[in-house]
Amino acid sequence: MKKRFIAIGVLFMTFSFTQINAQILSDKAMGALGKGVSGFTFSDADAAALAKQAIEEMDANNPVAGPTDGYAIRLNRVFGKHASSEGVNLNYKVYLVKDINAFACADGSVRVFAGLMDIMDDNQLLAVIGHEIGHVVNHDSRDAVKAAYKKEALLDAASSQSGKIETITKSQLGVLGSAMIDSKHSRKQESQADSFSYDFMKKNGYDVNAVESAFRILQNLSQGAESSFMTKMMSSHPDSGKRADDAKKRATKDGLYKEYVQQKIVNTAPVTATPKAATKTTAKKTAAKKK
Template sequence: MKKNIALGVLFAIFGFTQMDAQILSDKAMGALGKGVSGLTFSDADAAALAKQSIDELDANNPVAPETDGYSIRLNRLFGKHISSEGVTLNYKVYLVKDINAFACADGSVRVFAGLMDVMDDNELLAVIGHEIGHVVNHDTRDAIKAAYKKEALLDAASSQSGKIETMTKSQLGQLGSAMIDSKHSRKQESQADTFSYGFMKRNGYDVNAEESAFRILQNISEGAESSFMTKMMSSHPDSGKRADDAKKRATKDGLYKAYVQQKIDNSTPVKAKAATKTTAKKTTKKK
């Protein structure tokens, strides 16, 4: 079945990153950007907004229960990494067919079932290690600030007061959608790639899985969905180049060897009604 590829996030998206993921500049945002450019936006502000927004996203997407095979697999892989580099993380799976994952400023990491269908354990470790890198490097803070400004969620009074105002569910839905659609810079993506490699190496995982993960995404981008991806992306370093960079890191450390993908098993060990995958929903209600 053809997979629906969603450009993600704060991510964020580890894979389809030909797009130049630029955070909007004040100039590009016009009067709105100028109005909020002086806003004090701390790590605590970013985490609080991200927490509220991720709660809204979780409420509007099919989250895999703890007994689901996808959740069991993810918890098995990352249960030991809920605290990484001083950041407390939480993981959930969205039972959607999109090949995607993203991280938020509050340490929330959301992985889509479609991604888990095409990557083995080590490849997933590389992907989510990349996402952890975005959190640790404060990229997610910058992204949610950009999303907050982009969605015009500050009125004139609050922008002048320099305070983050309380938002409605509708506004949080807007922000959550903007978070998924926001992009990281080329430099941020490169730094997160390097973080992922270090994460794999420090924890004794096969560092060659990082190259393999990018090759998978490269192959997808050159396949049936290539025209869609070409339309949606631009000048960001492509998956092939990032795979080459990962190979160079492993070669430099004397660790390189061709990676052989292992068995992928997302099955539920107990009898349960299979959850139907759907396309991820993004709440975009207007004020």
């Protein structure tokens, strides 16, 4: 792995990008941003263009599971049927790192870390990804990029006066990238994404109780050996225990609640049986005895 992720262990966080610098923001991305400088209008297409550039750089600099890897096979099996959700075209990949994380970008790119897949079963993963898709569908991802750009574009008087992206230096583009990394969704946005996840599970016939269970896992992690680290990293998010309780209340209200039992987790590629060499059998001829 050439670069280490900055947002380690931050579950349910969109735009957990690794050190995005001026090189990632290519001329195409700058052009996309340039459309929205005047008055800071920033469309979904603008956000998607920037996200696409950033995710391509991340994919090129981090270990991505190949099509025959067990993690990729499992992810495609679980999420392949959801290549499109609420009008958003999605693409999924696994980063072969032990960090516990997943994120979705404005262009529909969803990235899941192997560490998360090691501790959550299929239904729990569906709940997590449903949450991430919610951030994209609810325009949280677009708004996060817009807010970062609006803040950083005004650092230079010339850029604020001319209203052109070209006046921003490479150094300022690096600051913009850092601002995108540090951007936090509001607690309201997180709660709305939680609701989207529950509705996603219910709509598609999955066990909604996995939503509560996923949050319980996160809650247990925050109380374990990594508690101080998790508490710091999750400070911008609603309490995991409360989120689990809210999911339980919804399931109870819908008459669907039952204690969730985690299913078997398999991240290995299926073993293909090697066909045995055909063995020749010699038929014995028996002479009929004359009576």
